[in-house]
Amino acid sequence: MLLTVSTTRRPATDLGYLLVKHPDRMQSFELTYGRAHMFYPEATEERCTAALLVEVDAARLRGRSADETFTLHQHVNDRPYAASSLLAVALGKVLRTAMRGDSRDRPELAATPIPLELRIPALRGRGGAEELFAPLGWAVEATPIPLDAEHPEWGPSRYVDLRLTGTMRLADALNQVYVLLPVLDDAKHYWVSPDEVDKLLRAGTGWLAGHPGKALIAKRYLAHRAALTSAALDRLSDSETSTVSPPPEPRPESLHQLRRAAVVLALADSGAARVLDLGCGPGALLGELVRDPRYTEIVGADVSSGALAQAARRLHLDRLPERQRARIRLLQSALTYRDDRLQGFDAAVLMEVIEHVDPPRLPALEASVFGHAAPATVVVTTPNVEYNALYPGLAPGRLRHADHRFEWDRAQFGAWCDAVAARYGYKVTRSGIGPSDPAAGSPTQMAVFSK
Structure with missing residues (x-):
């Protein structure tokens, strides 16, 4: 295009x-x-x-x-x-x-x-x-x-x-x-989140408030989400009558940033030096890890060759000094099959991965990661489906991403964590990531498995 x-x-x-x-x-x-x-x-x-x-x-x-x-x-x-x-x-x-x-x-x-x-x-x-x-x-x-x-x-x-x-x-x-x-x-x-309202108003400064089609523009730009559209139009109306613009509020960290920060902290607490990022995708977490000298070996694994190519470009592997380049590898690997190359690491991360696996294939992933690769620490994050009710415009029963095979509530995730820990000799602790609601919990749930 x-x-x-x-x-x-x-x-x-x-x-x-x-x-x-x-x-x-x-x-x-x-x-x-x-x-x-x-x-x-x-x-x-x-x-x-x-x-x-x-x-x-x-x-x-x-x-x-x-x-x-x-x-x-x-x-x-x-x-x-x-x-x-x-x-x-x-x-x-x-x-x-x-x-x-x-x-x-x-x-x-x-x-x-x-x-x-x-x-x-x-x-x-x-x-x-x-x-x-x-x-x-x-x-x-x-x-x-x-x-x-x-x-x-x-x-x-x-x-x-x-x-x-x-x-x-x-x-x-x-x-x-x-x-x-x-x-x-x-x-x-x-996915259109509430911060899209801020993007719309920021880009529309000086022209959107007076546009005759502003209602249609807001509705379509915000993916027909009624609550966000109303909020945007209310703020546009306020801007038409206000002569002094308030200072912009600090932009909160996105859930992606909060999730990566939580995973990086869990890895640091584990004392790991050799780390696997399983289902690494385009390499967002790898980019965080490669900047930290405590990690002497970093391996990103993904089934998609396209995602690995993007990760390589994102990490500038072709331009890294030889000493830095020796710390990081990218491997094409399916996590539902045993892979000897993934054995012997201090820690592994499954960040927003398990929900993309068909439930009948989960036991194969568990056996591959927790049984065969068997790192000392495994960090897992996945969406908390209870929090979906707090997303305006997300229809009841609809998942956050069309490629998700399932999304678990906290009880389901806890039962899965306990069963995996017992089966493969780990102990597990769970926590939430992101803003916490008294009834729904946090948008992301995390488990840290330790041998």
Whole structure:
């Protein structure tokens, strides 16, 4: 998927200062679902174009789209090609500084409206681009893409080639696209949590409160979650009547960050030096561990070769000094089968892994990890299904992730932990991770097994 940004304001190459990306270099960035590349197809004083190209690994998106029920959709879909919330996420990561309107070298230009042309050649749009972008001052061309160019009688597809032209601050243009891409697509590829309200209002500063379609924008951006939509519209109404903006509240740590911190603390308490991250995925925990010199050997294991390739890029294994590189290995391994390479370690982590295993296969995982690999310490985290009732918009009985095979309450997790500990000669302690509710407990539950 592709987004290009062009300007004819001379010298047009000053666009590089606003984007904080040099026109003479191509830069690549890791994403949880692929890679993003930033480059300049043209860079002259008369016209400069910056391109954001996103390569999506469809295998990493398996089960992520909560609104699709077609069985093969997780394998066959348009996500690698058509602009969607995936492009918006890449935009927020790659051009974060430009979206804030910061430019150390051209601060006056960052605050000045300039002639811009934005193009998205393939956009899956369920709403009208004209209705969304025109009120913001854009001239909008949304050209329908034919279903098959050789068969015009089949009519147009659901995709458009979108071109926006106008004069405005670059930061405003990027923030508008960041918000309205998922609105046009009307589907997000990730779980929408309450902090998405803050993201929406932050990106919508200066333009969303006065937009005639703000109710539709909030509803779609927040994945049709009524409670979050109401909260966003209430705050937008307050902003229209308030002349002084309150200082931003400190952003709380995400559940992902809290979970990793809890696991890292449990590993440190165990005294482990040689550690396995089983089901390591793209390597978020590995990145934490490799920065700590106490860990002399770190092994990430996953059944997905794509996830291991992403972990290797995330860890920059090809650029690590030889001494550092010798501390870490990545192995392709299925955790339901015995693997001699996983034996002899001080500790192993199963972070948000067991719920992805079909229940009939759990005994095989237990035998492989606790029986055959048999590390001195095993740290396990998994969702607490009781907490799901506190997530607005999550329907009763629905799991947090489409790829989860089950989610246990605290009693079920406790029974499983006790049985595994007794069967394989461990003792076990359990705790919660994240904010604790008196009735529902914490969103994540953790167990630490010790020989």
